[in-house]
Amino acid sequence: MLIFVTILQVIVGVALSAMILFQSGKNRGLSDSIGGMSDSYMARGKARTLDAKLAKYTKWVGAAFVVLTMVINCMVAAGMAA
Secondary structure, rough: HHHHHHHHHHHHHHHHHHHHHHHHOOOOOOOHHHHHOOOOOHHHHHHHHHHHHHHHHHHHHHHHHHHHHHHHHHHHOOOOOO
């Protein structure tokens, strides 16, 4: 069982790394920090873009990684490592 959970964690870790690398940077430059981003037609459709979906899925996969880490830690502490 520990081997299965460990393999699952490796797969989730690779997926999490890939999701983070595929996201574009959030640094918009000096002009947006001074003027701010206005609420335009393009800003309203931002929630449906690929970058927004990747950000949402990254949170879920990151949470799964944390849970799997805790499960592995509990299994090792309970002596299931043998």
